Amino acid sequence: MNFTYEARPTRVVFRPGASVTATAGEVERLGLRRVLVVSGARGADTARTVVDSLGPLCAGLHAEARMHVPAEVADRAVEAARAAGADGVVAVGGGSAIGLGKAMALRTGLPLIAVPSTYSGSEMTPVWGLTEQGAKRTGRDPSVLPxxxxxxxxxxxxxxxxxSVTSGVNAVAHAVEALYAPDTSPLVSLMAEEGVRAMTSALVQVxxxxxxPEARSRALYGAWLCGSCLGATTMGLHHKLCHVLGGTFGLPHAETHTVVLPYALAYNAPAAPEAVRVxxxxxxxxxAPHALWALARRLGAPxxxxxxxxxxxxxxLAAERVAGQAYANPREVTHEGALTVLRAAHAGEDPRAALPE
Structure with missing residues (x-):
């Protein structure tokens, strides 16, 4: 056995009602006195309940988060934080809001608190993303970890x-890729297995x-575990495909993850037998690839x-961009290989038939 595991220094508070009963305490625990709350337009009402709970600790609400974090959106949010004299950021919402909060943390060094309202799992990772001129860039930096x-x-x-379904499968994708990442470990494998089991069973109940409330709690628990897996490991083919499809072609984030996952897993399965067993x-x-495809069908997902x-x-073009990037993956990704996966995902065929070993 040979592995390295680095624990991420994030504090987690998990309980019903915590967004309005615990957020202010977390702000005070970090010694912050003037935080800017960020959200998307659709999540602004939820964010306002957090704003109200913060009282004088809140410097305002910036509800301009957008999918894939366009660079100009991040620029405006940074300007808003500076204009408000903010000493911290509270991101309330799904992956778009938390992604914006991360971009702000990366550019300003401000500490970030995340209050997720979907199952993306992004809040548990030091991964940031920005989209500029039709290309999505991602990276890792400890400063963006909430x-x-x-x-x-x-x-x-x-x-x-x-x-709920597409957001949950997005989280499952984090755990799947963590299982065959070059820097996986026994602890990641345990978290991934439990996270996938918790999330997929909860989505059926949801x-x-x-x-x-129990189904919702179990799904959020699964998102925490799946996101933690991604936070500890390196992304592979699945995430690179989704970043290209989202950043270059504007496809919706969670829905794209839901469609692509069974096909990326089927492509990698011959080179990752232990991951498939888990x-x-x-x-x-x-x-497993067929089971994930069938689950999406059963739950009415794209x-x-x-x-x-x-x-x-x-x-x-998508295959060219995916194959042209350097990243770790258990199976070599050629232009033809990427194109095969994309063609199967475009058609929506059963991955067993579309991508035989």
């Missing part, structure tokens, strides 16, 4: 089922009963890139 994460299952009770256990199956608006003519 100092505190406040998990409040109540914030997710009103999340529509379609968004689809059947969207306001079930996923088979977590999913109670003997064919299953093809065509349904997300990607033109078949764009597949060659």
């Amino acid at each position: 100092r505190s994460v406040v998990y409040d299952p109540d914030l997710t009770l009103s999340m529509p089922v379609p968004l 689809a059947a009963s969207p306001t079930d 996923l088979d256990r977590a999913l109670d199956t003997d064919d 299953r093809s890139l065509a349904s997300l608006g990607l033109a078949e003519a764009d597949l060659a």
Whole structure:
């Protein structure tokens, strides 16, 4: 056995109602006195409840977060923080809001507190992303890792089922890639297996009963574990595909992850047998790529890139950009290999038939 594992110094508060009962305490614990709350426009009402709970600790609300964190959006948020004299940032919402908070932390050094309202898992990673001139850049920096994460299952009770499903599968993708990352470890494997099991079982319950607090709590718990896996390891083919599809072609983030995951896993499966065995256990199956594809179908999630608006003519350019990047992956990614995965995902075929070993 040979591995390295580095624990990430993030404090987690997990309980119903925590967004309004614990956020101010986390701000004070960090010695902050004037934080700027950031969110997306659709999450502004939720963010305002956090603003109200902060009282005089809040310097204002900046509700301009957008998917894939366009550079100009990050510029405006940094200017807003400086104009407000903010000494910290509280990001409330999904991956777009937390991504914006990370971009602000990266550029200003301000400490970040995350209050997630979806299952993206981004809050548990030191990974940042910015989109500029049609290309999404990502990187890792410890300064963007939230100092505190406040998990409040109540914030997710009103999340529509379609968004819950795609957001949850997005989190599952983090755990899947962590299992075959070059810097995986036994602890990551344990977290990934439990995270995938918790999230996939919870999504079935959420689809059947969207306001079930126990199902919502279990999904948020799964998101925490899956995000922690990504935070500890290196991203591979799946995430690179999704970054290109989102940054270059503007495809929606969580939906793209949901469509691509079974195909990226099927492509990598021959080179990652141990990862597949762990996923088979977590999913109670003997064919993890098919099980993930079937789960999306069962829950009514998008299953093809065509349904997300990607033109078949764009597949060659996407494959070229994916194959042209340097990143770790258990199986070599050639232009033809990337194109094969993209064609299968574009059609939405059963990954067993589209990508045989």
